[in-house]
Amino acid sequence: MKKIALCYDFDGTLCSGYMQDQKLLHDCKIEPKDFWIKVANYAKQNHCDPTLAYLMLLEQHMQAAGLKVNAETFKQYGKELKLFKGVNEWFARIKEFGKNNNIEVQHYIISSGLSDVIKGCSFIKDINLVYASSYIYDNDKGVWPKLSVNYSNKVQFLYRINKGTFDVFDQVGVNAKKDENNKAHIPFENIIFFGDGETDVPCFSVNDKNAGKNICVYEKDNKKSSSIAKKLFSEGRVHYLIDGDYSENSEADKLVKSFILSYKS
Template identity: 40%
Template sequence: MKKEPILAICYDFDKTLSPDDMQAQGYIQSIDYEVADFWKESNELAKNNDMDQNLAYMYMMSTRSRGKVLFTRDTLHEQGGKVKLFPGVDTWFDRINEYGRNKGVSVEHYIISSGLKEMIEGTEVAEKFTKIYASSFYFDDTGVAVWPAQVVNYTNKTQFLFRIEKGVLDINDQGVNSFFQPNQYRVPFRNMIYIGDSDTDIPCMKLVNTNGGHSIGVYNSETKDKSKVFRMLDEKRIKYYVPADYNENSQLEQLVKMIIDRTI
């Protein structure tokens, strides 16, 4: 029997599925920082020490929590549960999956984010993803975060697209470097959608675009700031831009349904 085609939808998280940075929706405030001050100090730490910006914010989260918040996996899950999502995200995945099934397309959803995996796992939609690729911590036997386990930045995000393409999803599986014939790809790039909001998504957007896939830039419909998506469209990083509205019959839903139709 002919196998159903798989369509992989890959999402950034902050300002793509959620209107703000996940750390700024409760955690930063819990350690007595103003949000702007936290990011300023984190960016200065990175700059002054030739440090990856994501490692810098993870270091800040860990060290500035001392004496204020028990920095554990449970704490991060709890904070993730407070993260707000854009309108319609809570029902988006089931609706898109159902449309795909009715058309003969198997839809899978992936997160590729510089945010924290443990916080995303605490959100109400965590179980909807086939895989969550994001920065994460190593936790000791007591559940306390003691060291970075994974750091995902804008350049190494692309490796996860190759993992999805080849079906080699385990981050430690070296099989991703093996040679594959084009007909062996589990999800060819033409069957991928990448949804993001900013410069950190550009390498993934460009990779998907140039290989026949579909990159979508989203913007906050409340602020109506389209400057980033206009620039990405002008630079041919994205093929489409729409509001970050995941409600039924939204522009984004209509666009993704058309891509599903094209896939089949």
């Protein structure tokens, strides 16, 4: 059975804005806008990667607010996340459509957001793997980043999916040269990447150069989101634009099902 991979950014792609903004930061007694300004300033002052900066500052604010920093806490926030229309049913439905057409559909999430928040979402059972930022926990504290996913290192996870070297500690397999005796797990031409903005450009670029398909998701009623999507399309970064609606018979649903049928032939 032919395999295809649908790879998704999370924030702005499967939900509106940053996942932390919906409830977590408010429970930390800080306005989201103020938190992200603080992250940007800290990163600039310390020449620090912004993802590492946000992980550190979030842990500090959670501790100050009396919130336990552990997987259970984050998963509870995931259960409460408001996602784009149809997201919860999307993954199982598309997998089933693929199966009915002799195509194995695999779903992967690649996000700078929090892995355990994503794992709290009801759709997680239909996801093959999540690559997202996370902590090493000890006594309800985040003592060190377990994985930090930023806009540029997202690209390595496309290669991991392509090569089937899924473990992040595997530095050998991900760099191994492919040849006729060392086949790709999923060829790039069978990879579809969903993103929403300029932080997804490195993934868009790599996927495009390797004959993959790129889809930009935008919020229909958000002028900034629509403008970014149109810009990415006009620059040739993405091949398709869809609004954030994953329900049955939506634009996204019809487009991806047409891809599956094309892979079948």
